[in-house]
Amino acid sequence: MKNSLIVALDFASKKEVFEFLTPFEGEKLFVKVGMELFYQEGPSMIHELKEKDHEIFLDLKLHDIPNTVGSAMKGLARLGVDLVNVHAAGGKEMMMRALEGLEAATPAGKERPKLIAVTQLTSTSEQQMQQEQLIQASLEQSVMHYASLAKESGLDGVVCSSHEASLIRQNLGTDFLTVTPGIRLGSDDLQDQKRVATPRFAREAGVSAIVVGRSITKAADPVKSYHKFMEEWGGILK
Ligand SMILES: O=C(O)c1cc(=O)[nH]c(=O)n1[C@@H]1O[C@H](COP(=O)(O)O)[C@@H](O)[C@H]1O
Numbered sequence: 748m749k750n751s752l753i754v755a756l757d758f759a760s761k762k763e764v765f766e767f768l769t770p771f772e773g774e775k776l777f778v779k780v781g782m783e784l785f786y787q788e789g790p791s792m793i794h795e796l797k798e799k800d801h802e803i804f805l806d807l808k809l810h811d812i813p814n815t816v817g818s819a820m821k822g823l824a825r826l827g828v829d830l831v832n833v834h835a836a837g838g839k840e841m842m843m844r845a846l847e848g849l850e851a852a853t854p855a856g857k858e859r860p861k862l863i864a865v866t867q868l869t870s871t872s873e874q875q876m877q878q879e880q881l882i883q884a885s886l887e888q889s890v891m892h893y894a895s896l897a898k899e900s901g902l903d904g905v906v907c908s909s910h911e912a913s914l915i916r917q918n919l920g921t922d923f924l925t926v927t928p929g930i931r932l933g934s935d936d937l938q939d940q941k942r943v944a945t946p947r948f949a950r951e952a953g954v955s956a957i958v959v960g961r962s963i964t965k966a967a968d969p970v971k972s973y974h975k976f977m978e979e980w981g982g983i984l985k
Pocket residue numbers: 755757781806808832865867868869870906907928929930938940958959960961962
């Protein structure tokens with residue numbers, strides 16, 4: 748998990764996923780399956796990626812009442828993925844029930860998927876947060892608050908931007924995972940992301956894993972782009 752580059756497979760079909768992965772043949776990737784792909788292809792997508800030995804972050808960002816999230820997590824634990832997430836805004840009881848669900852359903856002898864909580868999405872700016880969510884704090888304070896709740900609930904870490912990672916590590920310890928999307932090289936288009944950073948900035952901030960989507964998946968040469976990100980991030984090719 749530490750020092751990983753997670754490639755966001757934000758595609759609409761299995762066909763597109765395997766077209767993208769074909770030129771990576773022989774490389775073991777850490778991939779992220781999000782809502783777009785999972786709602787279309789379902790658990791079989793996970794099974795097929797596991798057959799190819801890729802590590803998997805199943806990013807469904809659960810956010811519902813504690814009982815519903817706890818039960819849903821049991822199903823995710825049986826899929827055998829490596830990492831799953833919830834929204835910290837769902838609260839401590841929801842996060843604790845999510846963890847219990849995962850623990851209860853992880854098959855004997857298998858490692859429980861790591862559970863992390865989304866703090867403030869990297870597409871949210873401080874101004875937006877204050878005006879739309881009516882949170883009268885700085886963005887950093889809000890992220891730190893959610894990260895503390897996640898830690899108190901027993902979770903393994905959080906999703907945040909690279910800009911908040913070092914504060915979280917200082918306050919909650921270096922074993923508490925910080926997974927950061929919103930990663931761009933200097934010349935990349937920001938698209939809908941607001942709190943962005945380069946892979947080098949993330950590395951220097953001590954981030955555990957970076958998440959990169961469109962800059963790799965939509966690149967003219969995805970393998971070349973992946974290697975460029977890996978080089979700046981200082982990741983290890985497998
Ligand atoms: O949980 C996530 O993965 C996530 C949280 C967050 O705060 N921001 C965020 O961008 N993501 C995901 O990270 C990926 C970023 O994609 P790109 O902006 O294309 O690099 C997308 O798949 C998002 O769903």
